[in-house]
Amino acid sequence: MTQRALVTGATAGIGHAFARALASRGYDLVLVSRDLARLQAVADQISTKHGVEVTVVSADLSSHVGLAKAVAAVDGIDLLINNAGSSIAGWFGKTDIAAEESQLDLMVRAPMVLTDAAxxxxxSRGSGKIINVASMAAFTPRGIYAAHKAWLVNLGLWLNLQYADSGVTVTTLCPGFVHIEFHQRMNAKTDDIPRWMWLDADKVVAAALRDLERGKALSIPTARYKALAVLARTLPIGLVSRVAKKGR
Ligand SMILES: NC(=O)c1ccc[n+]([C@@H]2O[C@H](COP(=O)([O-])OP(=O)(O)OC[C@H]3O[C@@H](n4cnc5c(N)ncnc54)[C@H](OP(=O)(O)O)[C@@H]3O)[C@@H](O)[C@H]2O)c1
Known part of the structure; x- marks a missing residue:
């Protein structure tokens, strides 16, 4: 039977790469993000190229109304990919608290509620897979964005253990820097990031899907980032914090 996947944030970057990769593997898709025209264009392109069924849901996942629309679309899916995300410029304490609350809703509340529904x-069906897209940032104390991602990592590790016997796996993807419009959107300065740290979205997704098939709890694409994650989790926290503070 054809498998169906729901991907949030599917019109750009990592989410778009997931949508294309899953369609090429024969998945029917439900794509969720805000911009309806862009969603429709992506859906048309993917269904024409791969001959799969693509449904779109235009929803702002930081709003209660938008999230409810996405939850309604979870019905009957085999794979959920909680990918939609963004970041706001500026360090917590200097940013607008209303914007921070909205970020929390997008980065934490939305994946929590969608994960619950899926x-x-x-x-109850005895099968299903979930990918939560976190970040390498989760392993370092680096402001609100890192805290949101650490929340996803911690929950995902437990979920994968807790529900393994029920036929459900939860894989938390922790990419390093991926070359896409994410950084432009948050007006981030990226010139000081060494070239070796940049990853390709299609390769990140291919690694994540391999790890998903193996039921791995954590997916950290590339050996270099795996090594960095080991360092971040084993070195003294004071040292890790000082190194992290030196970054952008
Ligand atoms: N790029 C990196 O270096 C990197 C590294 C580690 C982790 N990540 C994580 O990877 C995920 C994807 O990031 P990306 O770099 O691929 O981002 P991106 O290229 O900016 O794409 C973000 C996607 O999310 C959608 N989106 C944004 N805000 C939304 C909202 N409020 N409601 C619904 N959809 C929304 C966007 O579409 P609309 O604007 O139309 O809604 C778009 O489809 C994020 O969770 C990010 O934190 C990224």
Whole structure:
């Protein structure tokens, strides 16, 4: 039977790479993001190229109304990819708290609520897979964005253990810097990031899907980032914090 995947943030960057990779593997898709025209263009392109069924849901996942629309679309999916995300410029304490609350809703509340909806169906069916897109930032104390991603990592590690016997796996993807419009959107300065740290979105997704098939709890694409994650998790936290502070 054809498998169906729901991908949030599917019109750009990593989410778009997931949508293309899954369509090439024969998945029907439900694509969620805000810009309806862009969603429709991506859906048309993918369904024409791969001959799969693509449904679109235009929803702002930081809003209660938008999230409810996405939850309704979770019905019957085999794979959920919580990918949509963004960041706001400036360090917490200097930013607008309303914007921070909206970020929390997008980065934490939305994946939590979508995971809950998908998990309950998957457990009762005895099968299903979830990918939560976190970040290497989760392993360092570096402001609100890193804290949101650390929340996803911690929950995902537990979920993968807790529901393994129910036929449901949860893989948390932690990419390093991926070359896409994400950094432009947050007006981030990226000139000082060494070339070896940049990753290609298609390769990140290919690694994540391999790890998903193996039921791995954590997916850290590339050996160099795996090594950095080991360092960040084993070196004294004071040292890790000082190194992280020197970054952007
Ligand atoms: N790029 C990196 O270096 C990097 C590294 C590690 C982790 N990540 C994580 O990877 C994920 C994807 O990032 P990306 O770099 O691929 O970002 P991106 O290229 O900026 O794409 C973000 C996607 O999310 C959608 N989106 C943004 N805000 C949304 C909202 N409020 N409601 C619904 N959809 C929304 C966007 O579409 P609309 O604007 O139309 O809504 C777009 O489809 C994020 O969770 C990010 O934190 C990225």
């Amino acid at each position: 998990l309950k169906q998957m457990v």
